[in-house]
Amino acid sequence: MKILVSGSGGQLAREIIKTAPSHGYEVEAPAKDAFNVTDFRAVFDVISDSRPDIVINCAAFNDVDRAEKNWEDAFMVNGIGVKNLACACRKYDAVLVHFSSDYVFCGDGRRPYTIADRPEPINRYGQSKLLGEELLKNHLDRHYLIRTSWVFGEGKYSFPKKVLQWASTNEMLRIVDDQISSPTYTVDLADAVMKLIRTENFGLYHMTNSGHCSRYEWVAFILEKTKWQGRLQPAKGEEFDTPARRPGFSVLDNFPIAETLGSFLPSWQDATDRFLRDEE
Numbered sequence: 001m002k003i004l005v006s007g008s009g010g011q012l013a014r015e016i017i018k019t020a021p022s023h024g025y026e027v028e029a030p031a032k033d034a035f036n037v038t039d040f041r042a043v044f045d046v047i048s049d050s051r052p053d054i055v056i057n058c059a060a061f062n063d064v065d066r067a068e069k070n071w072e073d074a075f076m077v078n079g080i081g082v083k084n085l086a087c088a089c090r091k092y093d094a095v096l097v098h099f100s101s102d103y104v105f106c107g108d109g110r111r112p113y114t115i116a117d118r119p120e121p122i123n124r125y126g127q128s129k130l131l132g133e134e135l136l137k138n139h140l141d142r143h144y145l146i147r148t149s150w151v152f153g154e155g156k157y158s159f160p161k162k163v164l165q166w167a168s169t170n171e172m173l174r175i176v177d178d179q180i181s182s183p184t185y186t187v188d189l190a191d192a193v194m195k196l197i198r199t200e201n202f203g204l205y206h207m208t209n210s211g212h213c214s215r216y217e218w219v220a221f222i223l224e225k226t227k228w229q230g231r232l233q234p235a236k237g238e239e240f241d242t243p244a245r246r247p248g249f250s251v252l253d254n255f256p257i258a259e260t261l262g263s264f265l266p267s268w269q270d271a272t273d274r275f276l277r278d279e280e
Contacts, residue, residue, distance in 0.1 A: 004052035004094075005029040006037050006085065007059030011155035012099070015186035016056055016193065023194040028052065032059070037081030047088040054197055056097040057085055064103070067125040068243040074124055079131035086139035095142045095202075097193060101129045102149035102181050102208075107247020112212070114253045115147075115204045123244040144196060145204045147252055150218075152275065153186025160275060163219050167228045177216035177234040181250045182208035185271035195261050205260075206252035209268040221269060225276050 003020050007013045008029035020027045028050055035046045037059045047055065059081060061067060067074035082098055089096045103126035104119035121127045136143055152158045166173055184207070192207055213221070216234045223232060237246055258264050265271075 001054070002026045002028060002050070002052045004047065004050050004055045006035050006055065006057050008032065008035075010058050010060070011153040011158060012151055012186050012189065013056075013058035014155070015153055015190040016058065019187075019190040019194055023198075025054075025194070035059075037084055038076045040084050040087075043081075043084040044088045044091070047085075047092050047094065051092060052094050054095045054097060055085055055089055056193070057082065058099065060099070061125075061128065064123060064125040064246070065243045067128060068123065071124040071128070074128040075131060078125075078128035079135060082132035083135040083139055086136050086143070089142070090140050095144070095197065096136065096140055097144045097146065097197060098132065098136050100133050100145060100147045101126065102147060102250035102252050103247060104130045104133065104147065105247055105250050107250045110249055112251040112253035113206070114255060115206055122247060125244060126247075142202055144193075144202060146193065146196075146207050147205070148184050148189060149181040149208050149250060149252055150183045151186060151189065152183060152272075154278075158275075159183075159218075160222050160272065161279070163222050164226065164279075167223055167226070167230060171230045172233060173219065173223075173230065174233045174235040174239075175216045175219045176237045176240070177214045178236050178248055179246050179250075180212055180214045180248065182210070182212045182252060183218055183268040183272060184208040184265075185268075185275055187274070188265045188271055192257070192261060192265055199260060201260055205257060206254050207257055207265065208252050208254060209265045209271045210254070211267045211269070212251040213268060218268070218272070221272060222276065225273065
């Protein structure tokens with residue numbers, strides 16, 4: 001069984017490339033220039049040549065603020081790119097795994113969002129991810145659509161790494177306490193995806209580490225583990241002049257992951273602790 005990975009330079013892609021062989025898969029991961037998901041012909045050429053059993057799409061436009069101005073770029077990668085992959089997978093009889101986001105929801109509620117809840121994005125990034133979801137469902141039946149949140153792992157853009165960098169040069173940090181979701185470790189996400197694709201139980205899933213927290217609570221947990229001696233101060237999102245609005249409460253209810261895989265992913269605290277140990 002062969003897996004073809006797009007977006008091979010990203011933190012989730014690197015973890016999938018590392019994890020897949022231990023689950024019995026052969027992995028092919030072309031460079032971005034060779035497998036540009038926004039290039040319809042290139043997508044068909046790569047999938048035609050590779051003939052994978054499964055395509056895992058890790059290509060994404062993830063800069064939430066930049067998407068407000070450069071929304072066409074975000075829509076091309078997160079929307080049209082998914083359509084290109086779905087059409088090619090349909091032609092060459094491959095399964096497509098695609099990742100979406102908690103940002104497809106508005107975040108106004110106070111209960112976790114289920115797979116039955118209606119998306120209502122409040123920024124261009126969320127709109128682009130929702131477009132990708134809709135185009136995937138319209139063009140390919142054999143797919144796994146996985147919504148996740150606050151993904152972190154190996155790589156310089158990982159949020160915990162940013163926190164450690166901020167703490168190394170500042171004696172005081174102000175972090176928002178009114179944005180709440182579930183940190184999700186690439187190691188746990190990649191392993192769960194490998195198990196899910198074995199089931200051939202296609203469809204929509206929410207997949208995050210268990211539990212939830214605010215950005216402030218997550219940062220406090222990280223800095224307590226590192227014995228930081230500075231001062232951490234809570235703040236509200238509206239105090240920061242960012243181009244894009246963020247959902248307030250975008251926690252995802254992971255039903256039916258346990259029912260499908262037999263267990264939930266580990267807690268976000270356990271995941272963060274393992275990440276920090278690996279970074280030492």
